[in-house]
Amino acid sequence: MPNRPQPRFPEPNSQPFWEGAKRGELLYQQCNSCNGVVFYPRMLCTHCGSLDLAWKQSKGEGTVYTYSVVRQNRNPAFSDLGAYALAYIDLDEGFRMMSNVIGVADPTKDVSIGQRVKVEFEKQDSGDYPIPVFRPV
């Protein structure tokens, strides 16, 4: 199994997101006052300042906004991945997250901007939290 860095706790902003990941759910926040979508998880609404945020579950489908194929990373946690695609994914609910596009034969050729992708939760040797990554659909 992959051996990526795990999230570190206590970190109360992101803990619900990662508990969701354990259940196979991709979570984001939405403001009950202005309906604004908030991501990364935090304490207040970045649109109106309200403290009244609700957790929502994403369908996990989106498009690749941009990407880069990493050929060199000094961090040993990624050394056995080979070249891998780092990406910003625009989820259909309106939030942008950093992730990886996986499951392609050659990431330098098989990943593209605008590509449709779907989340999956990749189990890790490094700990209990699976990491949300995206596979082309």
Place this chain on the structure above:
Amino acid sequence: MANQARDAAIVGIHEYPLRVAPGRSAMQIKAESISKALEDSGLKYSDVDAIYDTNEGEGGGGLGMSHYLGLKPTVIDTTAVGGSSYEFQTAHALRDIRAGKANVAILSYGSVAASNRTPIGTGGGTGAGAPNWQGNMEDSFGQTLIANYAMVAHRHMHQYGTTSADLAEISVSTRLHATRNPDAVRAMQDLQFMGTGEISVQDVLDSRVIADPLHLLECCMVSDGGGALVIASAAAARGAKKKPVWILGTGEATKYRENGGDITVSAGAQSAPIAFGEAGVKPEELDLAMIYDSFTITVATILEDLGFCKKGEYKDFAKGNRFRFDSALKPALNTDGGGLSSNHPGMRGLFLLLESVRQLRGESSSQIANAQLAIAHGNGGFLGGNHTGGSVILARD
């Protein structure tokens, strides 16, 4: 018409000449640079009443620098916003001098990133250290600093048709300038560059890809180094040895990953209009653009954001060798050899100001004929994520 206010000026500079400085500490590089910048200014050590410091390395911020220097300044500013910190600090020094709170200010930088083998570009979130709300959303995905900038490059190419060959123009002209700067040539030798001569667009495209679409020759070096500058009030500047270089206008801004945001627009799009507005000049009037060249894409994006051309039009703007110091087209770009080929110990913002001053004094190794106006624009942090933009417009006396 340019702002006629002449409230504060850069009156002393020093760039630490070595890019590999074994046996030196960051603090020693800072202190030596401060001493020599004050010597360059002709002002006295005891005249210093304001210290601006980024708290980099072992610096200790405004307090730690005061202690090391044995000074008791009455303005202490520890603005640390990455590589653009020095543009921010210059803005604050202008503000503090205008307010009558400061008279002679010093800014300094020191780093031994090369000697420490710090993996600035190919390092990334380690997943170690204290829990962090942002790190928890990024560290699992293997983002290196280069890959973050590369994501901006891919999107820029997608939206505007920019190519790697277009971006390579920046590497080519910057290397030309480096070959004319003895300190840059020694830097490339000491850091064991494969070659230290001029390069072509094809050389850039033939160099290996580090993070698609960025090639090795589109990436800055990792060096040791540092420097310092002295900023003085108009009254204090009258006692300086050399002609002052006036600070006409400044701007500060932040940018970060946003839902639905345009990653091809940097914080410079917010900071530059403020600086140009205050200075009362237009981008096309500038002789020199000193833009933080962490990577080629940084410069391309920021040239657009500063208003030298419209967003997406970099690829046309870059044609005709316009960035060379001897080009008939303005502006010349990074005439010291840049972070790509002269000096990048991690936070390049100070060097943007130093070379701007050299040009406006007529002291550059790639001197622009009759240089009157320059912009130093620093970009701190991650261009495709959290970053700051600091713009400083400078004028010859």
